[in-house]
Amino acid sequence: MAAQEPEPVEPADAQEARLPLAERRAEDAPGHWLLARLGKRVLRPGGLGLTRRLIARAGIAGADVVELAPGLGRTAVELIALEPRDYVGVEQDEDAAGWTRRAVGSAGRVVRADAAESGLPDASADVVVGEAMLTMQSDAAKRRIVAEAARLLRPGGRYAVHELGLHPDSLDPETKTDLRKQLARTIKVNARPLTVAEWTELLEDAGLRVEWTGLAPMALLQMRRNLADEGLRGTVRIIRNALRDADARRRVLAMRALFREHRDELRGVALVAVKPEQGSTPSRPNREEMP
Ligand SMILES: C[S@@+](CC[C@H](N)C(=O)[O-])C[C@H]1O[C@@H](n2cnc3c(N)ncnc32)[C@H](O)[C@@H]1O
Numbered sequence: 001m002a003a004q005e006p007e008p009v010e011p012a013d014a015q016e017a018r019l020p021l022a023e024r025r026a027e028d029a030p031g032h033w034l035l036a037r038l039g040k041r042v043l044r045p046g047g048l049g050l051t052r053r054l055i056a057r058a059g060i061a062g063a064d065v066v067e068l069a070p071g072l073g074r075t076a077v078e079l080i081a082l083e084p085r086d087y088v089g090v091e092q093d094e095d096a097a098g099w100t101r102r103a104v105g106s107a108g109r110v111v112r113a114d115a116a117e118s119g120l121p122d123a124s125a126d127v128v129v130g131e132a133m134l135t136m137q138s139d140a141a142k143r144r145i146v147a148e149a150a151r152l153l154r155p156g157g158r159y160a161v162h163e164l165g166l167h168p169d170s171l172d173p174e175t176k177t178d179l180r181k182q183l184a185r186t187i188k189v190n191a192r193p194l195t196v197a198e199w200t201e202l203l204e205d206a207g208l209r210v211e212w213t214g215l216a217p218m219a220l221l222q223m224r225r226n227l228a229d230e231g232l233r234g235t236v237r238i239i240r241n242a243l244r245d246a247d248a249r250r251r252v253l254a255m256r257a258l259f260r261e262h263r264d265e266l267r268g269v270a271l272v273a274v275k276p277e278q279g280s281t282p283s284r285p286n287r288e289e290m291p
Contacts, residue, residue: 017102019072020095026247031187031255032071032132034248035220038241041074042229044132045164046216046268049228051075051131053214053288054270058160060084063126066152068115068145069133071096073103079129080107088125090118116144118152125152131162134202136189146206155277159208164193164218165269171195179262186258196269196287208273211283215290218266221256 021033032043042048055075060082070076070089080087080103087108091097092115100110113119115133128149134142149159166176183191194202200210219225226235242249259266267290 017099018095019099020093022095026245026251028188029251030189031251032189034251035238036072038245038248038252039234039237040226040230041072041234043071043074044162044268045218045220045266046162046214046270047219047225047229048074048078049291050162050214050216050268050270051078054160054162054272055079055082055129057212057272058127058129058158060127064124065127065129066090066118066120066125067100068118068128068130068149070100070103070110071132073100075129075131076100076103076108080104084108084127088120090115090120116141116148118148120152122151123154123157126154126157127160128152128157129160132164134161135164135191135193138190138192142192142202143206146202146208150206150208150275153275155275156280157275158211159203159273159275160270161199161203161273162268162270163199164191165199165215165267166193166195167265167267169195169197171265175265179265182258182262186254193266196267196271199269199271200285203271203273207275209276210271210273210285212272213285213287214270215288216268216270217290218259218263218268221252221259 019033019036021029026034035043055078060079063084064086065079065084067076067079067089070091076089087104089100089110090113091100091110092113094112097110097112111119134145137145153159180192196213203210230238242252
């Protein structure tokens with residue numbers, strides 16, 4: 001059992017709270033919002049375990065924290081529990097922004113904006129966090145968002161990301177392209193995961209220095225991961241909802257089959273990259289193997 005166990009985000013008025021793209025047919029809904037509709041709240045490849053390893057290294061206590069694309073606010077709850085000085089979420093979807101607002105209450109605020117153009121001041125954050133949001137961007141948009149994170153950080157500040165990874169670094173280009181096509185077809189999101197080396201290069205091209213990398217299996221739809229992320233009650237609720245909705249069930253089974261088929265090539269990957277202070281000497285990056 002994990003040491004800290006913050007309550008999952010389930011606003012008091014959850015019955016009324018509208019989920020993003022709630023009107024979209026199950027056949028066409030982006031995978032993450034379809035899963036959210038079924039009751040899933042942890043919508044990132046390495047699960048809550050990798051999130052906790054990541055934020056433990058980001059130095060949240062007493063920090064000014066900006067979270068890009070907080071979605072339903074599940075990580076926001078974890079961040080607030082670590083007592084940052086300030087929390088600002090930057091979310092482009094109004095319904096999702098509402099979920100995060102309810103999750104953080106008076107401990108922070110959420111602005112509705114594109115993460116590439118947050119409107120927040122330069123050097124206003126000690127930590128920028130972003131999970132499962134860069135993967136779904138084009139290469140150009142990934143670069144814009146990373147540049148925005150670097151702009152928001154003070155020297156010495158940390159950018160903590162958790163995304164979908166490809167393995168190994170030497171994966172051949174045809175397999176990458178084929179996998180991206182299969183993901184787009186099945187998840188209905190233009191997912192463009194990168195290898196650890198490519199994620200590192202993306203962050204370092206923006207002037208950041210990767211100090212820590214962590215990995216986890218891509219087990220988003222495995223029973224064990226769901227019990228760990230959503231608890232027994234949450235998992236039973238997801239299964240019950242899937243049993244009641246044949247279209248959603250078909251989609252979930254297709255996603256699960258794809259993740260399973262490519263479990264050797266897919267990973268949850270997390271990185272902490274630091275904005276160097278002038279004159280600082282780089283330390284050796286710490287790469288953790290998969291647990
Ligand atoms: C897969 S969900 C992940 C949500 C949350 N970070 C988590 O891990 O549970 C992706 C989120 O990214 C948001 N998003 C995608 N592109 C964005 C952008 N350019 N600016 C702000 N939010 C964005 C979506 O609205 C959605 O809430």
